[in-house]
Amino acid sequence: MSTPSDDLRLADIESEQEYVSMLYGRLDDLRELSSKRLAGSLRETGGTHQMRSERDTSVAMYSDQLAQYSAVENGLCFGRLDFHTDDRFYIGRIGLFDEDKEYEPLLMDWRAPAARPFYLATAAAPDGVRRRRHLRTKQRRVVGFDDEVLDINSVDPSRHTEGLTGEATLLAAVNASRTGQMGDIVATIQAEQDRIIRTELNGVVVVQGGPGTGKTAVALHRAAYLLYTHRRQLAKRGVLVVGPNSTFLRYIGQVLPSLGETGVLLSTVGELFPGLTAVGREPAATAALKGRVEMADVVAHAIKDRQEAPALVEVPFEQDVLRLDRRAITAARGRARRTRKPHNEARRAFAREIISTLASQAVGRLGRHLLDQADIDDIRRELREDAEVRAAIDRLWPTLTPQKLLEDLYSSPKRLAKATPRLSADERALLVRPRGAAWTPADVPLLDEAAELLGEDDTEAKARAERQRRQAIDYAQGVLDILDLEDDADPDILMATDLVDAYRLAERHGAERYETAAERAAADRTWTFGHVIVDEAQELSPMAWRTLMRRCPSKSMTVVGDIAQTGDIAGASSWHEVLSPYVMDRWKLTELTVNYRTPSEIMAVAADVLASVDPELVPPTSVRDSGVEPWSARVPAVAEALPALVTAEVSAIGDGKLAVIVPVERVAALRSVVPGASDDLDAQVVVLGVADAKGLEFDSVLVVDPAGILAESPRGASDLYVALTRATQRLGVVHEDDLPAVLSRLKSG
Numbered sequence: 001m002s003t004p005s006d007d008l009r010l011a012d013i014e015s016e017q018e019y020v021s022m023l024y025g026r027l028d029d030l031r032e033l034s035s036k037r038l039a040g041s042l043r044e045t046g047g048t049h050q051m052r053s054e055r056d057t058s059v060a061m062y063s064d065q066l067a068q069y070s071a072v073e074n075g076l077c078f079g080r081l082d083f084h085t086d087d088r089f090y091i092g093r094i095g096l097f098d099e100d101k102e103y104e105p106l107l108m109d110w111r112a113p114a115a116r117p118f119y120l121a122t123a124a125a126p127d128g129v130r131r132r133r134h135l136r137t138k139q140r141r142v143v144g145f146d147d148e149v150l151d152i153n154s155v156d157p158s159r160h161t162e163g164l165t166g167e168a169t170l171l172a173a174v175n176a177s178r179t180g181q182m183g184d185i186v187a188t189i190q191a192e193q194d195r196i197i198r199t200e201l202n203g204v205v206v207v208q209g210g211p212g213t214g215k216t217a218v219a220l221h222r223a224a225y226l227l228y229t230h231r232r233q234l235a236k237r238g239v240l241v242v243g244p245n246s247t248f249l250r251y252i253g254q255v256l257p258s259l260g261e262t263g264v265l266l267s268t269v270g271e272l273f274p275g276l277t278a279v280g281r282e283p284a285a286t287a288a289l290k291g292r293v294e295m296a297d298v299v300a301h302a303i304k305d306r307q308e309a310p311a312l313v314e315v316p317f318e319q320d321v322l323r324l325d326r327r328a329i330t331a332a333r334g335r336a337r338r339t340r341k342p343h344n345e346a347r348r349a350f351a352r353e354i355i356s357t358l359a360s361q362a363v364g365r366l367g368r369h370l371l372d373q374a375d376i377d378d379i380r381r382e383l384r385e386d387a388e389v390r391a392a393i394d395r396l397w398p399t400l401t402p403q404k405l406l407e408d409l410y411s412s413p414k415r416l417a418k419a420t421p422r423l424s425a426d427e428r429a430l431l432v433r434p435r436g437a438a439w440t441p442a443d444v445p446l447l448d449e450a451a452e453l454l455g456e457d458d459t460e461a462k463a464r465a466e467r468q469r470r471q472a473i474d475y476a477q478g479v480l481d482i483l484d485l486e487d488d489a490d491p492d493i494l495m496a497t498d499l500v501d502a503y504r505l506a507e508r509h510g511a512e513r514y515e516t517a518a519e520r521a522a523a524d525r526t527w528t529f530g531h532v533i534v535d536e537a538q539e540l541s542p543m544a545w546r547t548l549m550r551r552c553p554s555k556s557m558t559v560v561g562d563i564a565q566t567g568d569i570a571g572a573s574s575w576h577e578v579l580s581p582y583v584m585d586r587w588k589l590t591e592l593t594v595n596y597r598t599p600s601e602i603m604a605v606a607a608d609v610l611a612s613v614d615p616e617l618v619p620p621t622s623v624r625d626s627g628v629e630p631w632s633a634r635v636p637a638v639a640e641a642l643p644a645l646v647t648a649e650v651s652a653i654g655d656g657k658l659a660v661i662v663p664v665e666r667v668a669a670l671r672s673v674v675p676g677a678s679d680d681l682d683a684q685v686v687v688l689g690v691a692d693a694k695g696l697e698f699d700s701v702l703v704v705d706p707a708g709i710l711a712e713s714p715r716g717a718s719d720l721y722v723a724l725t726r727a728t729q730r731l732g733v734v735h736e737d738d739l740p741a742v743l744s745r746l747k748s749g
């Protein structure tokens with residue numbers, strides 16, 4: 001039997017449905033309009049350069065609009081605010097307006113200043129809000145809502161935190177099964193998170209917080225907020241989001257599109273050198289050494305060593321042999337270095353000096369009194385064009401690419417010894433590598449450093465671009481010729497060539513058209529971004545920070561991480577240490593304190609491990625209990641016991657996700673014994689090392705061989721802390737040896 005309050009609720013759902021359906025109708029209208037306009041712009045051809053460029057802008061704009069309208073389809077409207085003044089706003093993923101009523105807002109974009117009370121208003125500080133309503137929708141259907149009446153009498157003075165916003169909806173969200181893809185939190189952003197998301201654009205903001213406090217979520221919503229609030233500034237230069245590995249980037253990849261933002265470049269540091277994929281692996285000690293800041297000097301040394309000054313170089317020229325002694329070479333080198341230009345650009349000054357020296361020798365031998373200025377100019381020109389002379393200059397001051405410089409360095413113990421006077425022999429040995437070996441992520445900051453010091457030698461790139469442009473024009477000309485031939489019969493028909501010439505056709509079909517700032521940025525090493533967000537920032541080495549800082553000269557950055565979770569031995573142990581070389585103390589620390597992922601039962605176990613990293617560190621407070629105690633199981637052989645343990649966990653989590661987190665060296669062996677296991681996050685069961693599990697979360701986690709994880713690295717305790725805090729519901733620890741003392745709280749299951 002339905003009660004009067006059930007009836008009221010149903011009536012409310014019905015009226016909300018009416019409103020939400022009206023909003024979807026409006027969205028459909030907008031979609032249709034943009035689609036028509038896009039089709040119109042694509043049909044247009046010809047015109048002046050300016051007309052073409054305006055048309056391209058329209059095409060890009062309408063395509064973006066269409067992508068945005070599709071992206072916000074799910075959960076378009078998720079909230080409502082009722083004010084004491086009887087005003088009422090609906091809050092959603094984008095703003096929608098009523099064109100017939102002077103653009104009155106129908107739906108408020110969550111990022112608009114007027115939407116802020118939805119995240120900040122509390123019973124103690126209601127900001128004029130009487131009621132906050134969270135709407136739950138499935139596709140276009142309203143399925144329920146939760147109301148909070150912001151009444152001062154409902155304030156609980158015993159609560160120390162400022163309280164949760166939309167608690168029922170929040171708990172439903174954090175309890176939901178995980179999908180292998182991070183979701184957005186736009187409907188349930190909490191006050192401490194909202195303040196960080198809306199921090200001003202300029203300067204460096206550090207977001208420090210324990211596991212599960214929403215750092216990644218906050219960082220991504222901040223990107224969306226900044227793009228909305230500073231669209232003009234940021235759309236041009238773009239926003240870069242840096243993550244620790246490609247698994248993580250795939251995991252977070254859908255969040256910004258679901259917020260209607262597609263123009264953000266997601267990248268690892270290892271992917272920041274265009275044209276090169278750094279997939280090589282190397283020992284952790286080698287990567288850590290390459291990450292040290294002294295490597296910047298090593299690169300500089302390596303370049304100087306290539307500016308050689310041997311005792312004597314003989315240059316055959318015509319019937320004679322010209323000589324360059326060390327004094328002449330050093331003088332030319334000094335001249336070139338004094339230009340303070342990068343190596344490849346300073347080469348021109350070096351070559352000019354060398355040609356001058358050789359020219360005076362050649363002229364002296366021929367007898368200066370016999371030659372006039374024109375003869376001397378001829379000799380200079382011949383010297384410049386002479387293959388032997390060029391070869392001599394190449395040897396003394398070679399044009400270098402970053403790749404060639406590093407490859408030559410790693411593969412030559414002699415070169416390495418000269419470039420690394422401050423490294424020990426053991427350290428130097430870590431850098432030795434044969435030619436042709438794959439580039440590793442730790443090489444990328446060194447290549448970037450080298451590229452800065454070498455300067456772009458873009459002669460080859462320019463020649464290639466020109467060749468491609470010519471080919472495109474030839475191709476376009478061919479197309480036009482064919483069209484003309486076909487239409488030849490009827491002179492009244494407008495020829496394709498009347499509308500567009502080959503050059504323009506080629507230009508319109510060129511690869512650069514309609515590219516977003518993010519796409520252009522991805523292809524250009526020297527691109528600088530309007531804002532850079534660094535996630536899991538504690539993992540970055542000092543050399544990686546140099547690369548990132550170069551990409552953001554304005555130092556408008558959001559740095560997100562947890563010093564207690566640092567696993568990389570090149571990683572950070574304090575934010576001050578990381579940032580002060582670039583911005584001194586001009587950075588702002590913000591903190592997140594509530595854990596939305598890990599239930600309190602699991603967090604209690606993780607807290608013991610955290611205390612072993614540093615007793616001063618405070619674990620975040622879990623937002624909920626799960627009612628399930630974490631357990632440990634001692635088994636004679638993990639490989640044999642694991643399949644059954646995995647099957648039991650899978651049946652406990654229904655269609656949720658399970659991760660088996662193991663020491664890196666056991667990943668391959670254990671992945672092969674777990675049925676259906678993979679490293680693909682879409683699979684139900686994944687087997688991962690800790691480094692690859694960073695930033696991810698699963699309904700259930702089995703941590704295997706905790707002693708192995710602790711022993712695997714000097715930062716083993718941080719790694720174990722990361723592994724334990726990946727679970728949203730259930731945790732089991734499986735071990736063969738004694739359970740490490742830090743885990744003694746676990747009950748054996």
Ligand SMILES: Nc1ncnc2c1ncn2[C@@H]1O[C@H](COP(=O)(O)OP(=O)(O)OP(=O)(O)O)[C@@H](O)[C@H]1O
Pocket residue numbers: 170173174183184185188189190193209210211212213214215216217218562565596597694695696697725
């Ligand atoms: N306000 C919120 N509403 C709903 N869910 C939230 C909220 N804040 C965080 N979460 C959820 O909590 C989980 C953890 O968030 P997130 O991955 O951003 O944490 P993190 O601080 O980056 O963690 P870690 O340091 O362990 O990588 C995610 O599932 C996220 O969606």
